[in-house]
Amino acid sequence: MDASPEWKVFYDPVHGHIEMHPLLVTIIDTPQFQRLRNIKQLGGGYYVFPGASHNRFEHSIGVAHLAGKLVQGLRTRQSLDITDTDELCVKIAGLCHDLGHGPFSHVFEVFMKELNPSSEWKHEEASVRMFEYLAEVNGISHVMRKDYGFQDQDFQFINELIYGPNPPGSKNLGDSHSWPYEGRPREKSYLYQIVANHTTGIDVDKMDYFSRDCHHLGIKCNFSHERYLVFARVCNDKIHGAQICMRDKEAMNMYELFHIRSLLHHTIYHHRVTKAVENMIVDALIAAENHFRLGDKNLTISAAVNDPSTYMNLTDVILQQILHSSGTELSTARRITERIFNRNFYKFIGGKTFEPDDVKLLDNAEKWKAKLRVWIEHVQKEASGQQPPFTADEFKVMPIKINYGMKNKNPIESLGFYKKDDPHEPIQLSKDEVSYLLPGKFAEIKVMLFYKGQDKDVVELAKRHSRKLWEELQQAPEDQ
Incomplete structure (x- = not known):
């Protein structure tokens, strides 16, 4: 590994020039992160929409960028106790939050569920394991501790930002009381609302993939993440504690975030042909499960998720591997795959x-x-x-x-707002302060x-x- 990495500039079609911290560059340059180049962001959507060729690789870089911009904006506008390590942890979590995605992104989660209906496996779990593996085998964890002063609590913080409370491998570092996190105290609760927001669902992960998907699909995205980054502010609420709030005049912009989410789900993510293709991918993987082996440990597809060194080999390429296989044991999986490539869909x-x-x-x-x-x-x-x-x-x-x-809840009701003349006090907005033309369900x-x-x-x-x-x-x- 390069002993003296430098800041690097990436040009992104959505965010323009992105300047990356040397530690993030080091993570990006690992095989574990480069694997994301071969996992389509929209799963089977590329078989329907020619522009949907983007991958988890560029999305992850975009999330790290937006996470950094949001933290930096909060530090600039307010006297918050955000340290350089806090900021770096949030950026790393944004960068690594999707390391655990399997072939064709969320399609693989469907495969895992259909193979074993009692399975609770989610890609966030694999992301935590893959990040720990990446940091260890590439010597990055040592660099993080030696050159950047990272402690066990910081690694726990990154895992929690990716997974939520109690990520795999939690070591119970202290008395959590009613606060479910160990990486950072309740006073910094707002930091947990940046990458994966379990309170309102408003986070930079969604902001990047909505903007990115719309860009590649040629769809107009009316939500402005730029305005969110400018007007985001931390307010203290007696019930919820420190939380990220939004300027009251931005209420309609926030509704646009969820409107574009609904539009994309209806017209793109769950397009009838997209779902037909993804059904076939799942059926092909199920048919191949007991016959397709991966890595030196000769693991099945589903078993590979628990072994990061083997999971490294599991990407969208698996369809091509099945297609070009010759064994009779893969004949069913191969027949389904041939139908996909011949566009003979369900x-x-x-x-x-x-x-x-x-x-x-x-x-x-x-x-x-x-x-x-x-x-x-x-x-x-x-x-x-x-x-x-x-x-x-x-x-x-x-x-x-x-x-x-x-x-069935309105997520905006969980979002705090603030007024220009009182930016420290979080408030809730009534319909007559926003619009009577808002969704009712x-x-x-x-x-x-x-x-x-x-x-x-x-x-x-x-x-x-x-x-x-x-x-x-x-x-x-x-x-x-």
């Missing part, structure tokens, strides 16, 4: 949007699968034996929860139905009777 049968309370059974996979079987029986009965036989396994129901980031469920087979007659038959499935899903479980 067929979209139909979709419908519900209010969450209308389809509560979607939270229970067994219950909605039972409803799917009832619907299949109905369709086959209507076909009167004239269609080829088909089963529920050939169909895929996808319940997709879309909200403003806090389930903040969550919905979009249900999509796909057919995995290739029989055109089955597709047409299923489409004709899709309304019956929506009726089934709206029936209460006790009606079964």
Whole structure:
């Protein structure tokens, strides 16, 4: 490793010239971070939108940049007890928060869940492990301690910024009382609202990927993260403690953040063809799970997440590896992958949007699968034996929860505001201070139905009777 790294300038299409601290440059130049060049930001979206070619690599650099800008702005505008080490920790967390993403980003989390429904694995967990591995094998942890004065508490702080309270490997460094973090005291609670904000969902991670996704997709983003960085301020609330608040006149800008989130989820992230492709990627990985081995330890795909040295080898490239495999044991996975590259995707049968309370059974996979079987029986009965036989396994129901980031709550209600003439006192804004044209509801469920087979007659038959499935899903479980 270079003993005397220097500040470097990266040119980013979203943020322009980004100046990076030498320690961050050292992290970027490791194989563990470079791995992110081969993980698409939008998963299967690149198979639909030609501009969606960006990767987790550039997003992570952008988050580190915005995190640094926000901390520096707070330090400049206010007399806060933010140290150079605090600032560096926040930047590192922004840079490393996505180290744990698997192939095709969030698609891999779906794979892990479908493979094992009881799995609680999230990429943030793997990010913490990968950061610790990166720092150790490249000698960076030694440099952080020796040259920058990092202590155990600082490493804990970085992990908490990425994961939240009680990250993997927590050492219980002290009496946490009712404060769930060990890395920094309650007095610095606002630092935990920068990279991954568990209070309001307003953080620089979202600000970067919304701006970046819109840029690459050619969509206008009306939210201004530049204005957020300028008007963000720390206020002390008796209940919530020190928190990042926003100028009252910026309320509509903050609503735009969640409006663009909703728009992207509806039109891009959950586009019908995007979801068809991602379903196929998940099915290919499941089919390959017991036959595809990784690294010197010969681990399966799912086992690799617990071993950073093996997980290093797991990127989007896995589809090409499956495609070019020759063993019969991978024939099913290879056939699905060939369909993807031939653009012979699963067929979209139909979709419908519900209010969450209308389809509560979607939270229970067994219950909605039972409803799917009832619907299949109905369709086959209507076909009167004239269609080829088909089963529920050939169909895929996808319940997709879309909200403003806090389930059915308005996240802006959790955000403190301040007025120009009293910048130290956090307040809540009423509708007559913002607008009566604001959303009245903040969550919905979009249900999509796909057919995995290739029989055109089955597709047409299923489409004709899709309304019956929506009726089934709206029936209460006790009606079964």
